[in-house]
Amino acid sequence: MSATVDVTSALQARFPQAAPRASLDHEAVNVPMGDVIAALQYLRDEFAFDVLTDLTAVDWSEAMAPRFTMVYHLFSSTRHVYVRIAADCASDTAPSAPTAIGLWAGANWLEREVFDMFGITFDGHPDQRRILMWDGYPHHPLRKDFPLAGIEAPLPDAEIVAETGMAANPVPLAGGPFVAHSGQINMAEAEPRAKDESWNERRPKPE
């Protein structure tokens, strides 16, 4: 298969709802979430995109709908080209996506990371645990409504709580200088004043 195959039109012929996606470099296609696994399999089997390079999500902020987009980067080890597949999550409050483990075993950890950081659940994932934060951590740090300085979370181990007398992890830097508020950046106003005003004397801490 030559390197000039038009992946976008081939995908559109097969999945009528697929649409080209604006991109500054590689070919990129928007696919409905229901078709995404079929589309990935089609690309892997017919176009030799045999490596799942990366799998991640983007949070477009609470104000946008759809809020979460899953982004897959595939690479062909024989043709040496990339393609980007994006799929919007249907729900903004309980986002979910189908798992790609059946196609690439390496999707396991990548999806666990997306679940940990964004709270997107993966249907059919056999081992959906947090991977970077500890078990029982209640928040999803890469969401835009999560402040850069973090939110206090209960310590996981009862023994540690009993020993130290601390029930929660204190948030570092909260309210301190050089701390930015996630999402809304105006660097001109950023320094040297504290930007993280997610809670302070005037506004109560979020529950």
Add this chain to the structure above:
Amino acid sequence: MAQEFTFPEAGARTAAAHPPEGEFQTEKMSLSMGPSHPSTHGVLRLQLELDGETVTKCDPVIGYLHRGDEKIAENMTYNQFVPYTDRLDYLAPLANNMAYAIAVEKLAKLEVPARCHAIRVLTAEMARISSHLLGLGAFGIDVGAWTVFLYSFQEREKLYTLFEELTGARFTTSYSRIGGVARDVPEGWLGRVGAFCDQFLPILEETMQLLTRNKIFMDRTVDIGVISKADALAYGITGPNLRGSGVPLDLRKDKPYSGYEQYEFDVPVGATGDCYDRYLVRGEEMRQSVRIIRQVLAKFPDGPWYATDAKKIFVPPKSKVLTSMEELIQNFMLVTEGPQMPAGEVYFEAENPKGALGFYVVSRGGGVPWRLKIRAPSFCNLSILPKLCVGTMVSDVVSILGSLDFVMGECDR
């Protein structure tokens, strides 16, 4: 009054230790290896389930080092994030800086001149040698070869001295900039790099002779931790670990960037994909890196080392800031708001010592990335551990970890 001791009944103990003849059973034992065991190369914890000395289950636990680099990136300007990329694979910061800079240059549509490309290739290959030397030395220690570690660290120190002359820092160099590099190479530095290469090759041969035909080393690595070609591709393994499995995939050859296409070098591949093959591949890659460095030195181009249209990115020289209003305003805007980028998304992957390091940048305009995803090679390389370790002995797990050559700074980000 003397304290009385009651001993457990002898019969009660022996019954459990000696099951009836013919149905010998062992008890499954769980063992936590790490998070700060020397063989885990950082803060990796392996929750092993053992049957005797055989591993029946392996569950890697990561996240002890997690610093939230991607969250931090969303809250600072593109230039400010350069030093954070040092801390990903802190054994090859020069290569990380370069990968990040190229990704943002693609977003900003900046073309950098030939001299900048040459400097970047040169430093990236030096970083590869430095990183592989540490991989080699640490692997040696894992399997009990102390001398290799001393030899390789001595060479690394020489490289660090060269880095210090170029960048001002030995460890976290923060050298690449978006649209160029921080400064030109110092006087006589290229000659010293050439001299390093000349003396390095014989020492490398000597160091590897300590291992390559060593009986103990071979017993502990040959046919251990075999990754098949299909598995390597399915798990997204990259770099020397992928090439050790016999897949000749190298982004420097297949998807050339920074002018790699003009240099001649070979891509070494392994035959079986075991720990020994990965060791041999790294050894050969160091020789190939020396070959690339010599070619870069031979045709080192003149001219500027930053993009000429980088006015939007670089702060103007201090002398102009102090004398010209235009430059003063530009300096102020760049420092406070950061270089303004167009909206769009790019993905760029570079062939780093540990594997393919990728940056996915989503911009909605302005001076701050909306989302910056780091595709960390060590993260993907480690995800195969549960499959690789099952059925091996505990001591083989140490060999496997050493041969994968990962770094947790990059895995946890």
